[in-house]
Amino acid sequence: MNISDAAQDCGLPAKTIRYYEEIGLVRPGRRANGYRDYNEQDLHKLRFLQRSRGLGFSVEDCRTLLSLYEDHNRASADVRQIAKAHLDDIDRKIAELKSLQTTLRHLVHQCHGDDRPDCPIIEDLARQDH
Amino acid sequence: MNISDAAQDCGLPAKTIRYYEEIGLVRPGRRANGYRDYNEQDLHKLRFLQRSRGLGFSVEDCRTLLSLYEDHNRASADVRQIAKAHLDDIDRKIAELKSLQTTLRHLVHQCHGDDRPDCPIIEDLARQDH
DNA sequence: CATAAAGGTTCCCGCAACCGGAAGGTCAAC
DNA sequence: GTTGACCTTCCGGTTGCGGGAACCTTTATG
Structure with a gap:
């Protein structure tokens, strides 16, 4: 083929x-x-x-998973560990993104978005105390 | 300095x-x-x-935001549009990740993770009908 | 049968946003 | 004077491919 x-x-x-x-x-x-x-x-x-x-899964994880797939003497614990680590990673990423989401949502909501220069978003980005 | x-x-x-x-x-x-x-x-x-x-924000977005920051005749709408687009992007990413999270959580939960080869995670990855 | 289109091949550059490290100049302290 | 902490530029690597060039093979068409 x-x-x-x-x-x-x-x-x-x-x-x-x-x-x-x-x-x-x-x-x-x-x-x-x-x-x-x-x-x-x-x-x-x-x-x-x-x-x-x-x-x-990363390509390197995929390589490992593929070898486990082909290894009929594998331990399911090895597979599970990779999947669990990946899941933890995703959990972390979601938490990070949610935090950004909250902040950005507030900022976008506060900005009237018209033709005047006055802008809470820019003001936040320029604030000194982060 | x-x-x-x-x-x-x-x-x-x-x-x-x-x-x-x-x-x-x-x-x-x-x-x-x-x-x-x-x-x-x-x-x-x-x-x-x-x-x-x-x-x-991407570095290119930052470049634009920085120029708006320095432009005292800016329109807040321009700032808001960038922030809104970024927020939409984050929303999409969260949705994607949540979907992966759900799937992976199920799989990890179903796998006993011991020294036997029997593994629902591998079985799912090897399934034909995705 | 000639030729054009559609497929295949390798190779190399580019992306985003930096990080690590080498080779070498500068500066402050002991 | 020399050690060590700075600074400089430059080069290569990261992840996971995508685009495109240059070239060969197969298939379809006039």
Whole structure:
């Protein structure tokens, strides 16, 4: 199967698939003409990567997850630990963003947004006591 | 004022301050020996940048905000529009992250995380029907 | 059958916003 | 005078690709 069909199948751009090969994640065979040739196992991996990346795992996490996926003697604790760390990261990011959201919401709400220069947002940004 | 004192004052790393100069945000004067010399106006700008970046505005947004800050004929609508767009962006990011959070929370919760290979997380990542 | 379009290949640059570190000049203190 | 703490510029790396050039192969069409 050619790369564009594989891309269609797994939902990843061809560029991304080539990149994953370059960093050693999925190495398809090659035809006589040099074209990449994806078999069913390659496609499984690509779909796995698509899904993992879609859940926000870093590419390096995906590499580890993929090796655990293929390791039938894995400990589920290893998988769980990666997922838990990622979840904690997301929790932190959400908390940060919510804090920004609150501040910005107040500022945007206070600014009348007309053609006068008077602006609580700028005033806040220029305040000395942060 | 030397760069490390300026850094101390505004709360930005010296590396960052040099970078901001390189991209034309804050251009301090130079002493005879070539050292950067920050005056009170430069410090104001740096503090403004520190605060704006801290609220998550992109450096390019900060550039615009800084020019509005210095433009006493600005329209507050221009400031508000930037802040509003940024806020919308944050709202979207929070929504995305919350969705991931929900999914990951379920998966992490379902995995017992022991030394057996049986793992709902891996099974989900390997599922065909996403 | 010739040719054009659509696919494939490699390679290299660019993004955002810096950080780390090397090589070298300057300054204050002991 | 020399040590150490500054300062300078420059170069490379980060994450995860995307865009595009230059070139080859396959397929469709007149």
